[in-house]
Amino acid sequence: MIRFDGAAKRHPDGTVAVAGLDLEVPAGRITVLVGPSGCGKTTILRMVNRMVEPTSGRVLLDDTDVTRLPAAKLRRGIGYVIQQAGLFPHRRVIDNIATVPYLLGWERKKARARAAELLELVGLAPETAKRYPFQLSGGQQQRVGVARALAADPPVLLMDEPFSAVDPVVRAGLQEELLRLQGELNKTVLFVTHDIEEAVRLGDQVVVLREHGLIAQLADPHTLLTAPADESVAAFLGRDRGLRGLGLRSAAGVAVRPLTDTSQYGSWDLTREAEGRPANWLAPDGSTHPAPAFHPGTDTLRTALDAAVLSVAGLAVAVGPDGRAVGTADRAAVLAALADDRDRPVSTHGR
């Protein structure tokens, strides 16, 4: 666990970067710091690995004041990922990943074997190992950055806007990957972003900051979206926060009508492929239209509602794990699941 205990940073020029932060970052969870540019996020993060020393207050790592630990030793136990990955340009990917193991004095062979393992863990092909950073896409570089941070299996991971410089599609993939990794590794993650969407997607707890590192709200994503502490937090969350909340809820609770119950189809007919996968909605005039689908077990209510809204028949097709159509749900059924779910805390990551 990381604890900020009145931790403050005032620069010699008088700038108060962080006025005094009290915060607990629980072990094994993802805590996201989110707030506008200049509000002190990076300063807070760097107080943990002593790249910034507090001018008053303390930062405790498992009850030890970090200033009492030798900086080099402290940093080897903390993975650090930054925006442009911060890779060494003149080193091959494999040696970039093995940076900390080398520093720890591991034998070259063992360090490289570990690096190869991590390459696979973050979803990169083995041949990536021999490349230089400039030969990789932005998304691949970020994956290498994450692999490098994980190399010595540190219990703590600091991530400073790691996915901000890549395009939205790649970013979504990296977020997905981080959640999958975290499901396996259970690190204590302190993640910084200015993107509220990313914050609610990744965070077990989300800390909304305003200037000088002051906490505007600390909550789980669902509470944040449904009960913002004040007008400024609500404004920061944006106008469609209700809809985004749908993205945090499992579609498992949607009442699905079996395919045999065709009473709700109206004049539409659902055609299927030989293996039972949904194919199209067939109109009486013989024209066919896409049949948007959702997986109740793994998708969110947002996906289910989206499918129902996009469907010409007004019905989302529910498909089982094997891809076979099992039934349909209309928009009302999706919204009814939301109402049922309202008072229940959410499984943040659809896990």
Ligand SMILES: Nc1ncnc2c1ncn2[C@@H]1O[C@H](COP(=O)(O)OP(=O)(O)O)[C@@H](O)[C@H]1O
């Ligand atoms: N070395 C410095 N000297 C003076 N002010 C600084 C210094 N470093 C950062 N700041 C100021 O501290 C505030 C917080 O910076 P930072 O933690 O980088 O914010 P964020 O990461 O949220 O964008 C900003 O106003 C920034 O200009």
Ligand SMILES: [Mg+2]
């Ligand atoms: Mg920053």
